[in-house]
Amino acid sequence: MYPFTLERPATLADAVKLAAAGAKPLAGGQTLLASMKLRLSAPDQLADLAGIAELSGIRREGDALVIGAMARHLEVGNSAEVKSAFPALADLASRIGDRQVRAMGTLGGSLANNDPAACYPSAVLGSGATVVTDRREIAADDFFQGLFTTALDDGELITAVRFPLPQRAAYEKLRQKASHFPLVGVFVAQMANGVRVAVTGAGNGVFRHNGLEDALSQSFTPEAAAGVKIDSSELNTDLHASAAYRANLINVLTQRAVARAIG
């Protein structure tokens, strides 16, 4: 590690000032500290968000669930409010990574990082959630912009995410044994205004699948998903799996997610 300074702002206003001056936000450190150790990131100053009350908490607001950026995966997975209002989200959070990652990792950190195989982006995009920052609200459809890239401007902080509640939803993934990240994950949600399907782990970043959404809007059944051909031409091939294998996984995991959502 090389020298850097660590600030511990107590309020969102102080964190915003630090971030505007160039400090790098530190959430649970699950990605950031590892990337600093590897010299992939070299901030001069970190702003630890852990002590900021405005970034914590989980609350119901009408037909939506609002979750603070610093909510840890463990907290979301164990929350009675989330389990009752949006069980698929609690289930997703409770299956992220391993025990340490769930104890430290945060919703805001996961979304700002936008790893192409992360679980949370699929729930945010798959439910049509809104990312709330210190300066604006960003629709999920506009937030994720490909490999480790988001709509956040320099110094902009995620403060919370507002999730509309689905009628039915489920998340299925095939977990990589070594990293615990999904090889492919699919989040399916039947919302008041139609079905949304978001895929993670298969491409450059999380994406919606129009063919699956159309088929499931006609008939919300595993059979409808099974009939959709998944084009592999823009999917990833790496040492873990070919694009064709990932395409097949998208189809199979969607069928499983729909079966689970139906119950």
Ligand SMILES: Cc1cc2nc3c(=O)[nH]c(=O)nc-3n(C[C@H](O)[C@H](O)[C@H](O)COP(=O)(O)OP(=O)(O)OC[C@H]3O[C@@H](n4cnc5c(N)ncnc54)[C@H](O)[C@@H]3O)c2cc1C
């Ligand atoms: C071994 C391992 C296994 C994992 N498995 C999974 C998995 O199965 N599924 C999955 O989804 N994820 C997985 N993760 C990722 C994990 O869930 C974390 O969410 C992710 O590493 C980000 O960590 P963090 O929340 O601690 O954020 P940090 O590492 O602290 O920050 C990450 C980035 O986000 C920025 N940032 C943090 N908070 C904010 C904010 N509020 N506003 C703006 N920018 C911010 C930071 O500056 C940094 O650039 C895994 C991680 C590890 C190490």
